[in-house]
Amino acid sequence: MSAAVAGRPAPARLVPPGAPGWWADAAGVAAVLSLLVVTALWTADRGVQELLSGVAGGLTSAGRLTGLLSADLILIQVVLMARVPLVERRFGQDRIARWHRLAGFASFHLLLAHVALTTIGYAGTAREDVVTQFWLLVTGYPGMLLATAALGLLVLVVATSVRAARRRLRYESWHLLHLYAYLGIALALPHQLWTGADFVAAPAARAYWWTVYLLALGSVLVFRLGLPAWRSLRHRVEVAAVVPEAPGVTSVWLRGRDLHRLPVRAGQFFSWRFLDGPGWSRAHPYSLSAPPAGDLMRITVKDLGDGSARVAALRPGTRVLLEGPYGRLTGEHWRGGEITLFACGVGVTPLLALLWELPYAPGQAVLLYRARTGEEIAFRAELDRLAAERGVVVHHLVGPRAGRPAWLPAYAEGATDAGTGGDAGTDAGPSGTDAGRYDGSVAQTRWGPVQVRITVSAGKITDVTALRVPDGNHRDQQINDYAVPILRQAALAAQSADIDTVSGATVTSDGYRESLQAAIDAAHL
Incomplete structure (x- = not known):
């Protein structure tokens, strides 16, 4: 290294502020309030009177309400998964994904109810059989052919989101199919604009629906497309080096411009797109194993599929598009004092970054690191350095698992101290x-x-x-x-x-x- 490089101080890294504590309550209230507003607008447009007007009219009115509630829940889903930074920092991806799943299945069942109730209600009013009435609705009403196509796409998305189907699909295939939900929403919009009573005859309802549609669209354009594109152009990230860490585990050092200005904390992850040939458009979520320092940062990846297997073959100079940061496994939620971290295999990567960033005192941080064999332990030298420089107590728990749902290796089953037999930087148990x-x-x-x-x-x-x-x-x-x-x-x-x-x-x-x-x-x- 040259004297000029060695003497250059690293710029102070930008640490993003935490999300306000009141944000969780406000976001929940806004979601519930939107459903109440939809119900109130339906009521104001004679929804209750029509519900009580007779069987056919009641079914049609109930169909309107289920359709409106379904549309509102779908738009809530879109905002949830638009990766709005404030939402991400407050709730985290895991909780948002659970809410997204619940809202998705609820909106889908309401949508099926909307189709069934409206068709039967129209059939009763026109004294037609249900099949004929359904055909007349699809072919005779503006926007209904597009709405039918939208329904088909949403059925495809929901079917592939069922756990049994999800397990049979590669992540890349599932993610691509899931993107069809956006197309489904776009195809359903003309039906609501052209034939929906709440759009055609109710100015207040029309104003509300235009507002929430534009809010959802703006969230996607700004946070899913605009912000990642701007950060990728600004920081111009590329591969600096590819380093094997353990069998099937590879670290990628990335360099870029002004990386200290990235609003990322240790423990978070980005979705990465490596411009290395066909398939570059598929994003892969990998955690930082070392936070940005100067013009470098690091991710570490285990070979678990087509996308992760390509990482080991990346060449220095490969351009990278990044989307994020995401996740709430950060020091924002640590209030000081002793801390114990549990890691297994490549799952140690975000914890490494946390161990470098958190301001604990020597001896306050303990890392329990599980691996099946000693060869699978990654970052030995770095863990030794953490033990020497920061006073981290590292216990390597090496050996086959005792059995599900046990986490400890077989030799430690029943032990009262998970760290028994392990010292900082050494292998615990008979695999030592x-x-x-x-x-x-x-x-x-x-x-x-x-x-x-x-x-x-x-x-x-x-x-x-x-x-x-x-x-x-x-x-x-x-x-x-x-x-x-x-x-x-x-x-x-x-x-x-x-x-x-x-x-x-x-x-x-x-x-x-x-x-x-x-x-x-x-x-x-």
Whole structure:
């Protein structure tokens, strides 16, 4: 690294403010109030009188009400999933997705009731059979053919949202089918505009419906399309490096312009689109495993499907579109004091970012990290550094699961202390190893000392840990986070100190090789 780069201070990172506490109540009241307004407008337009006017008129009036309530719930769904930042920060994706699902099934059943009740009511008034009346409605009323197509699309979306069907679909396929809901809503609008009594004859109702339609449309255009496009253009994110962390687990270092201005907190995630060829348009949600620092940030991905498998093949310089940040697993909800974090496999990634950001005291943070085998533990060097620099107590719980719904490994089943047998930076239980550890000599470089430790088992280097690296300023730490994992993987692959220099970290690479060779000599390899 050059002196100019090493001495450059990292800009202060923008931390977004938390959502006001009253927002949850206000949002809930607004949703309920919209349903009450719809019911009041139906009542003002003689809805109750028509409901009591007879069987046919009553069915038709009930059909109007169910259709209006269905439309309102559909628009609430659209706003819920428009990724409005204030809504995201207050409720989080999990809770919003549950409400979206409940509103979706409720609106769908109300929509089916609207079709059935209206058709039967019209058939009773015209003294036609139901099938003939349905055909006459579809073919004879303005906008009804489009509304029928909209109904078909919404049936498709709901059918693929049932859990049994969802499990059979790839995420990419399900997400693409789910987007047809927007087309369904657009196709249904002309029917309400041209033939809906509340639009045609009631100015107050017409004003309300135009307002909520435009609000939903504006939310999608601004927050689902406009804001992500603006951030992608402003920050110009691209792939800086791709680093293997464990079998099937890959970290991607991303660089961009003014990343410290991204309103993101540790623990949050973005939806990423990598412009690497066909399929780039499908977004993939990945958490940050390291928050933005200077012009770099990091995500870590496990190979679980077509999209995640492509991450390992990304090349430096690949442009990236980002959408977010999302999620509420952040320090905003931590009130200080002791904190215990539970992670399993690649799920440790957002917790790593939190462990670097939260202002806890040494010894206050405990991480319980589950893995099936020692090889699946990622970020060993970084966890060692967290233990050394921040006083994090790390317990690696390694071994097969005792059985569902148990979370602990089999050897720990029934233990009163989940951390029994584990020390900071070591493997707990029988999967731990008695392999020798050898520390290399300290290599003095112009930016500071470098020292590594190797773990040897069966005559092979099974792990390499950086004990000391230059840390004179924030930029040094940023470069170490980027370079040390690459050097570690290279050393494990080469089983020697004959490894390449990491671009941008020449001095650290030289010191790493020197100390590594000393450790190898001490192990008589």
